[in-house]
Amino acid sequence: xxGVIPQEGFTLVxxxxxxxxxxxxxxxxxxxxxxxxxxxxxxxxxxxxxxxLSESKSQAILGRQDVSINLNSIASNTPTxxxxxxxxxxxxxxxxxxxxxxQSSLTATTLTFNANGVSTNITQDTLLSICNSKxxxxxxxxxxxxxxxxxKAEETC
Numbered sequence: 714x715x716g717v718i719p720q721e722g723f724t725l726v727x728x729x730x731x732x733x734x735x736x737x738x739x740x741x742x743x744x745x746x747x748x749x750x751x752x753x754x755x756x757x758x759x760x761x762x763x764x765x766l767s768e769s770k771s772q773a774i775l776g777r778q779d780v781s782i783n784l785n786s787i788a789s790n791t792p793t794x795x796x797x798x799x800x801x802x803x804x805x806x807x808x809x810x811x812x813x814x815x816q817s818s819l820t821a822t823t824l825t826f827n828a829n830g831v832s833t834n835i836t837q838d839t840l841l842s843i844c845n846s847k848x849x850x851x852x853x854x855x856x857x858x859x860x861x862x863x864x865k866a867e868e869t870c
Contacts, residue, residue: 746808748848751802755845758800760853762843763862766824769795770860773826785822802847808840810855816840830860844870 722732764783773780778793784805786796798830807819825834832839838858844851853865 740806751845751848754800755803755852758803758843761766765795765797770830773828774830777828779825779827781823781825783789783823803843803845806842810838826860831859832860
């Protein structure tokens, strides 16, 4: 009589159970991964806006000429015109901030810096907020009349 030879490895049932458990874990991780990607997209969009504002102000000072920023365009940048557009799921909102703190909507989508680095087409400090509709978060910047950027805490949309 022959003895039973031990078999190594998984049986088909064990393999199917392992795959099912891994699928459940992957499904639980998918929403948080999506939120992480959206948060990174929002952060990257804010950094791009900061870079465009800083670069255009520097270009205006160095070139001793007015430089404009179109906040709703993907056209190529030139020495006197910079372009920026919000990424998908992100929207940009501009508001004037009065001395008493009240805010009013701003319809202009172009900002201009003069040779001194001062923003010429805004009369008050301007709030720029980028809102991501999927994660309901917004990043806020304040552009002062003198061209300085102030960062505010992240808020909900």
